[in-house]
Amino acid sequence: MKYFKVLYVQVIIGIVAGVIVGWLFPAFAPVAKLISEMFINMIRMVIAPVIFFTIVLGIAGAGDLKKVGRVGGKGLLYFEIVTTLAIIIGLVVANIIKPGVGVNQSAAAGATAFKTDPKGFDWADFILHIVPSNIVDAFAKGDIIQILFFGVLFSIGLKQLGRYGESVTATFEKINKVLFNVLKMVMKISPLGAFGGMAYTIGKFGFTSLALLGKLMLTFYITSLLFIFVILNLIARYYGFSLWKLLGYIKAELLIVLGSSSSESVLPNIMAKLEKAGCERSVVGLIVPAGYSFNLDGTSIYLSLSVIFLAQVYNVPLSLGQELSVIGILLITSKGAAGITGSGFLVLASTLTALKVVPVEGLALLIGVDRFMSEARALTNMIGNTVATVVIARSEKAVDMVQYKAVVENRARIVEVA
Numbered sequence: 001m002k003y004f005k006v007l008y009v010q011v012i013i014g015i016v017a018g019v020i021v022g023w024l025f026p027a028f029a030p031v032a033k034l035i036s037e038m039f040i041n042m043i044r045m046v047i048a049p050v051i052f053f054t055i056v057l058g059i060a061g062a063g064d065l066k067k068v069g070r071v072g073g074k075g076l077l078y079f080e081i082v083t084t085l086a087i088i089i090g091l092v093v094a095n096i097i098k099p100g101v102g103v104n105q106s107a108a109a110g111a112t113a114f115k116t117d118p119k120g121f122d123w124a125d126f127i128l129h130i131v132p133s134n135i136v137d138a139f140a141k142g143d144i145i146q147i148l149f150f151g152v153l154f155s156i157g158l159k160q161l162g163r164y165g166e167s168v169t170a171t172f173e174k175i176n177k178v179l180f181n182v183l184k185m186v187m188k189i190s191p192l193g194a195f196g197g198m199a200y201t202i203g204k205f206g207f208t209s210l211a212l213l214g215k216l217m218l219t220f221y222i223t224s225l226l227f228i229f230v231i232l233n234l235i236a237r238y239y240g241f242s243l244w245k246l247l248g249y250i251k252a253e254l255l256i257v258l259g260s261s262s263s264e265s266v267l268p269n270i271m272a273k274l275e276k277a278g279c280e281r282s283v284v285g286l287i288v289p290a291g292y293s294f295n296l297d298g299t300s301i302y303l304s305l306s307v308i309f310l311a312q313v314y315n316v317p318l319s320l321g322q323e324l325s326v327i328g329i330l331l332i333t334s335k336g337a338a339g340i341t342g343s344g345f346l347v348l349a350s351t352l353t354a355l356k357v358v359p360v361e362g363l364a365l366l367i368g369v370d371r372f373m374s375e376a377r378a379l380t381n382m383i384g385n386t387v388a389t390v391v392i393a394r395s396e397k398a399v400d401m402v403q404y405k406a407v408v409e410n411r412a413r414i415v416e417v418a
Contacts, residue, residue: 007190008252014191015198015259022202029203032196036260039193042186043265046179048139050268051289052151053176058285059155060169067396068152068282075287075392079295080331082384085231086297087330090304091323093223099216099305100312103365145293148286183268190252194259201261201371213369216309220373223301224380232387239394240401242409243387249273249408250386254379261374263382267292270386278403279393287392291385298380302373303330306348310362322357 138146393399
């Protein structure tokens with residue numbers, strides 16, 4: 001019976017119960033959606049302040065601001081390299097398996113029409129969006145990238161005060177502890193949130209769409225697994241840590257993401273666990289939030305795979321030059337996605353518009369299975385950002401490996417951060 005008190009076991013039970021209830025009682029879907037959204041909203045209400053205080057405390061407590069700049073630069077370079085690999089592996093697997101060949105375009109007839117007027121990606125708008133015109137509005141909307149930008153500036157300003165800023169830092173430290181106590185209370189109901197998310201997905205979309213586009217979904221899951229257990233595993237081994245043991249350490253968070261279809265739902269928890277594992281707060285506070293805008297590996301795989309899938313459905317042959325263009329476009333448009341359910345779908349519309357080859361109307365084909373692929377997107381995004389943080393911390397010698405091995409690799413000494 002003691003196992004039922006463990007968070008990840010409770011989440012597994014919630015997911016299984018959600019699948020059963022959604023399958024047997026599809027009319028329960030609206031209530032299940034309400035339960036899921038309430039849980040995610042409870043997480044979101046603390047995300048913005050947790051990110052802000054973690055960034056401020058990390059940078060203000062760092063010994064050298066040059067190191068902070070170096071960490072940020074390394075992070076962005078790593079994000080671009082790994083995101084490019086994710087896009088390429090999506091294109092390669094899609095061209096090998098060809099999930100769109102043989103799919104009838106009329107299959108979208110029964111789907112809800114995709115109503116949008118997507119515009120091509122505007123680089124100037126993206127850059128402008130990074131700088132908040134109103135920081136209160138950024139906090140109200142939970143805009144991670146704007147909070148990150150303001151947090152870095154605030155941290156530098158606070159650090160320049162020297163000892164006069166110590167009282168502010170001490171106050172922020174206390175507030176941050178209160179926020180994590182709030183988070184602990186919220187995470188106790190995460191099994192209920194996972195139940196609601198799965199019950200809604202199965203009840204709303206059923207299993208019929210899986211039979212229709214099962215090859216696409218299977219291809220996406222295979223590609224995501226290849227990326228995680230080949231690309232990320234090789235990166236982890238190169239930097240001297242075990243991907244498997246790291247995944248074991250964050251297994252509760254993986255299950256919560258699986259149930260909620262949102263990597264955002266565990267962002268504060270992942271930051272807390274990485275700090276507990278010995279990664280310096282300044283690295284965690286920069287890399288994890290930045291990764292949620294710049295290192296969306298799962299979303300990148302989904303976007304590249306979907307573009308090739310739709311091209312195959314509409315019998316639009318793409319030349320090598322056009323596929324290289326897809327890589328270039330996705331490297332930009334994927335930065336407009338966040339760790340929130342459905343964002344990748346909207347960015348795909350923008351990508352197709354910029355490409356001007358594949359009909360945007362084809363997105364109606366993806367509506368039925370998009371939610372089922374959302375779990376894999378969110379999981380891959382979260383794992384990618386967790387690995388990235390440890391990699392950057394290792395490269396900067398900003399992780400206590402004795403503590404890391406004791407917490408992450410020695411299962412007997414793991415203390416659940418809920």
